[in-house]
Amino acid sequence: xxxxxxxxxxxxxxxxxxxxxxxxxxxxxxxxxxxxxxxxxxxxxxxxxxxxxxxxxxxxxxxxxxxxxxxxxxxxxxxxxxxxxxxxxxxxxxxxxxxxxxxxxxxxxxxxxxxxxxxxxxxxxxxxxxxxxxxxxxxxxxxxxxxxxxxxxxxxxxxxxxxxxxxxxxxxxxxxxxxxxxxxxxxxxxxxxxxxxxxxxxxxxxxxxxxxxxxxxxxxxxxxxxxxxxxxxxxxxxxxxxxxxxxxxxxx
Numbered sequence: 001x002x003x004x005x006x007x008x009x010x011x012x013x014x015x016x017x018x019x020x021x022x023x024x025x026x027x028x029x030x031x032x033x034x035x036x037x038x039x040x041x042x043x044x045x046x047x048x049x050x051x052x053x054x055x056x057x058x059x060x061x062x063x064x065x066x067x068x069x070x071x072x073x074x075x076x077x078x079x080x081x082x083x084x085x086x087x088x089x090x091x092x093x094x095x096x097x098x099x100x101x102x103x104x105x106x107x108x109x110x111x112x113x114x115x116x117x118x119x120x121x122x123x124x125x126x127x128x129x130x131x132x133x134x135x136x137x138x139x140x141x142x143x144x145x146x147x148x149x150x151x152x153x154x155x156x157x158x159x160x161x162x163x164x165x166x167x168x169x170x171x172x173x174x175x176x177x178x179x180x181x182x183x184x185x186x187x188x189x190x191x192x193x194x195x196x197x198x199x200x201x202x203x204x205x206x207x208x209x210x211x212x213x214x215x216x217x218x219x220x221x222x223x224x225x226x227x228x229x230x231x232x233x234x235x236x237x238x239x240x241x242x243x244x245x246x247x248x249x250x251x252x
Contacts, residue, residue, distance in 0.1 A: 023047070028055055036061040040150070042167035045070055048147070050119055057120045057149055064163050067124075067145040074116055078145045081109050082126040089157035103130040106161045110152065122151040125160055181206075181220055212236050 027047060037060035043052070045068035056063045067075050088105035095101075105128040113121045127144045148160060155163070182202045189198050209222050226233050 024049060024052070027052055031055075031059075040064055040163055042163060044167075048074075050117075053119045053149065062122075062149045062154070063120075064148045064150070064160070064167070065146060067147055071118075074118060074147070075145060077112055077116060078124045078126065078147070081111055081124065082107050082145075085126065088128070090161055092161070099134045101132045101134065103132075104128070104161060104165075105130075106157045106164075108152065108157050108160060116147075118147065120149040121147060122149045122154065123147075123160075125157070127161060127164055181223055208237075 023046060027043075031041070036056070040062045041056050042064040043066070045066045048065040048067055048071050053063050053065070067078055069075060085107045089108050091103065091105045093101065093103045106125055108123050108125045110123045112124050116124075125146050125148070127146065129142045129144070130139065131142075132139045144164075146160075146164065148155065148163075150160070182205075187195070187198065189195050206219060209219050209226075213219070213222050226236070
């Protein structure tokens with residue numbers, strides 16, 4: 001089961017006080033300030049909520065959600081539909097990159113539109129990611145279930161797959177880096193403004209580290225090279241006069 005953390009505060013109606021709330025509670029508050037009409041709003045399984053789906057459609061947007069255990073009945077129904085899938089509706093193969101070949105397949109269906117207890121269902125889908133690691137010769141397969149308010153006329157299988165990929169590009173470049181390298185999901189800082197302040201510091205650190213990266217080096221690799229190397233950190237940040245690149249440095 002997914003357990004959302006307290007990540008922000010909202011005013012209490014009729015009072016001067018504020019209350020802490022989690023990511024679900026902050027969803028509408030964040031999007032209220034953004035024009036989303038005609039947009040596709042993607043979200044991971046935590047946000048797959050009826051209230052959020054209704055909010056997005058009411059504002060003229062489409063939703064594209066991942067379905068996992070927090071919507072157990074929906075997950076079971078979609079999994080059953082795609083239990084023995086025929087040929088995929090669309091398939092793409094990514095050229096070898098970072099020593100791996102990734103194949104993505106997608107299946108879509110409107111068979112559950114009137115069955116699921118969820119607002120504005122356009123179609124459900126299953127995405128299969130098969131990754132072959134050329135170095136280890138290991139082949140892995142992962143399947144992800146999802147739901148969207150877009151009908152087949154509004155979005156074919158190829159465009160749904162593209163939307164899903166776009167979501168994970170953002171997820172991997174932002175949230176995954178924080179979770180994986182800083183272990184944020186296991187953080188025990190949970191009171192007051194602590195969680196939001198520490199998150200800001202982590203994101204600031206990631207931004208600084210990314211500015212140091214060259215070529216295909218990852219954030220994790222750069223963190224390992226800087227780990228316990230204070231002098232190298234100072235050089236990158238140009239914090240001393242002897243640091244390479246410092247305005248007063250005589251070093252080239």
